Amino acid sequence: MPTVTVRIPTPLRSFADGSSELPVEGPTVGALVERLAEEHPGLRRHLFNPDGRLRSFVTVYLNDEDVRYLEKDATPVKDGDILSIVPAIAGGAPAARGAPNRAPIQITEKAPTFSSDELRRYSRHLLLPEVGVAGQKRLRDAKVLIVGAGGLGAPTSLYLAAAGIGEIGLVDFDAVDVSNLQRQVLYTTADVGRPKLEAAKARLEALNPGTRVVLHSERLSSANALEILRPYDVVIDGTDNFPTRYLVNDACVLLGKPNVYGSIYRFEGQVSVFDSERGPCYRCLYPEPPPPDLVPSCAEAGVLGVLPGLVGVLQATEAIKVLLGLGEPLIGRLLLYDALSLRFRELRLRKNPQCVLCSPHATQKGLIDYLAFCGVPGSPAAESTAGVPEVTPESLHAELAAPDAPMLVDVREPEEWAISRIEGAVLIPKGQLADRVDELTRARSLVLYCRSGRRSADAAKLLIDLGFRHVRNLKGGINAWSEKVDPTIVRY
Numbered sequence: 001m002p003t004v005t006v007r008i009p010t011p012l013r014s015f016a017d018g019s020s021e022l023p024v025e026g027p028t029v030g031a032l033v034e035r036l037a038e039e040h041p042g043l044r045r046h047l048f049n050p051d052g053r054l055r056s057f058v059t060v061y062l063n064d065e066d067v068r069y070l071e072k073d074a075t076p077v078k079d080g081d082i083l084s085i086v087p088a089i090a091g092g093a094p095a096a097r098g099a100p101n102r103a104p105i106q107i108t109e110k111a112p113t114f115s116s117d118e119l120r121r122y123s124r125h126l127l128l129p130e131v132g133v134a135g136q137k138r139l140r141d142a143k144v145l146i147v148g149a150g151g152l153g154a155p156t157s158l159y160l161a162a163a164g165i166g167e168i169g170l171v172d173f174d175a176v177d178v179s180n181l182q183r184q185v186l187y188t189t190a191d192v193g194r195p196k197l198e199a200a201k202a203r204l205e206a207l208n209p210g211t212r213v214v215l216h217s218e219r220l221s222s223a224n225a226l227e228i229l230r231p232y233d234v235v236i237d238g239t240d241n242f243p244t245r246y247l248v249n250d251a252c253v254l255l256g257k258p259n260v261y262g263s264i265y266r267f268e269g270q271v272s273v274f275d276s277e278r279g280p281c282y283r284c285l286y287p288e289p290p291p292p293d294l295v296p297s298c299a300e301a302g303v304l305g306v307l308p309g310l311v312g313v314l315q316a317t318e319a320i321k322v323l324l325g326l327g328e329p330l331i332g333r334l335l336l337y338d339a340l341s342l343r344f345r346e347l348r349l350r351k352n353p354q355c356v357l358c359s360p361h362a363t364q365k366g367l368i369d370y371l372a373f374c375g376v377p378g379s380p381a382a383e384s385t386a387g388v389p390e391v392t393p394e395s396l397h398a399e400l401a402a403p404d405a406p407m408l409v410d411v412r413e414p415e416e417w418a419i420s421r422i423e424g425a426v427l428i429p430k431g432q433l434a435d436r437v438d439e440l441t442r443a444r445s446l447v448l449y450c451r452s453g454r455r456s457a458d459a460a461k462l463l464i465d466l467g468f469r470h471v472r473n474l475k476g477g478i479n480a481w482s483e484k485v486d487p488t489i490v491r492y
């Protein structure tokens with residue numbers, strides 16, 4: 001029986017005893033994955049649908065080939081093969097590998113002359129025969145939209161402004177928070193509390209007054225995406241959530257724009273260029289998003305501060321290459337970066353001949369409701385936690401002071417518990433709750449909390465499904481508790 005090394009991605013390692021690689025024996029891909037789920041039962045629900053099929057947001061690669069384009073589950077393996085499980089992270093004819101970037105995108109030409117200041121500013125570009133005056137002019141005539149002015153948007157916007165991109169559009173609606181500064185190098189401590197876009201514009205224009213910074217201070221939505229994206233030559237996906245990621249992808253495919261994709265998770269990053277006219281789109285890679293409760297956000301999972309720096313710089317590099325028609329863009333390739341082992345790996349991506357969006361059989365001709373598609377709480381398709389009773393921080397505060405106070409259960413991770421906690425609570429991380437229900441008294445009133453109230457709503461639903469009758473969720477989580485009841489508790 002062949003022994004294959006199975007690479008476990010970071011989000012799933014906690015279900016595999018923390019291992020990043022496991023030797024698994026089996027004759028085929030299907031048998032290996034089944035064996036893996038047998039040995040590590042916690043992985044099963046992440047890998048398989050309830051009906052036993054591999055989930056569509058999990059792609060499996062044998063060496064660097066997607067098994068969907070080999071013999072799927074029946075693909076035979078041999079000793080020494082490497083099987084990679086590549087889940088989505090908050091991330092026709094196949095493009096030939098190493099296809100040269102011969103078709104620079106059309107950019108509207110403007111006046112050709114550079115001032116002497118510009119010639120000096122861009123001299124290190126002008127000295128490169130591959131860029132030169134003509135290339136620099138293309139950059140000056142180009143318009144790049146960056147969706148999200150956060151961890152990825154910070155380095156991409158800085159480098160693209162420095163490189164002399166004529167117009168940079170930014171989409172964001174947040175204010176700078178002190179917890180952003182660990183990675184969002186576009187902002188300074190003095191910017192805390194300011195709208196991100198206002199601070200970003202000042203910083204980018206200070207760096208390069210020749211770059212126009214156009215602000216779109218709103219949430220990208222199905223109603224505005226096509227209109228916002230249309231004037232731009234290249235779109236950079238610097239988002240941190242699946243609904244916006246699918247929205248950016250779909251709008252780019254519908255408008256025929258290249259989408260420079262980057263995503264980050266703890267110590268791992270993914271980068272690719274989705275250009276549906278020359279290769280696959282994001283939906284070819286992940287036809288469906290993972291359910292929200294399987295994927296923690298950066299706010300919940302943490303991220304190494306320099307990670308988005310590196311991924312964002314790769315995205316800026318690809319954007320410039322696409323604009324200049326230089327080198328080999330990451331079209332049809334997914335670059336995986338693991339900061340802990342400092343390894344880059346590359347997987348081949350193919351255009352899904354059945355892609356609902358970019359294949360000849362496309363059934364989707366417009367934008368859809370992405371919150372519902374991604375099952376985000378509050379959207380019509382995700383009422384799974386609807387009906388979980390809630391308690392406000394103020395009422396809970398009063399109840400805790402009275403006799404028969406409810407038991408408080410903190411369902412966050414130990415790292416979060418170390419930052420803040422409500423006195424008297426017990427810590428049972430959400431992932432362990434099903435195995436530790438014996439520690440809870442069914443007759444007693446229980447209040448669950450997490451950071452924002454989302455995970456604890458899922459956890460409360462789980463307990464209700466297990467027959468607990470007196471379960472409530474703390475509305476807004478410990479951050480709301482800090483805001484309304486006890487400001488000495490750190491918000492994060």
Ligand SMILES: [Zn+2]
Pocket residue numbers: 276280281282283284285352355356357358359
């Ligand atoms: Zn596609």
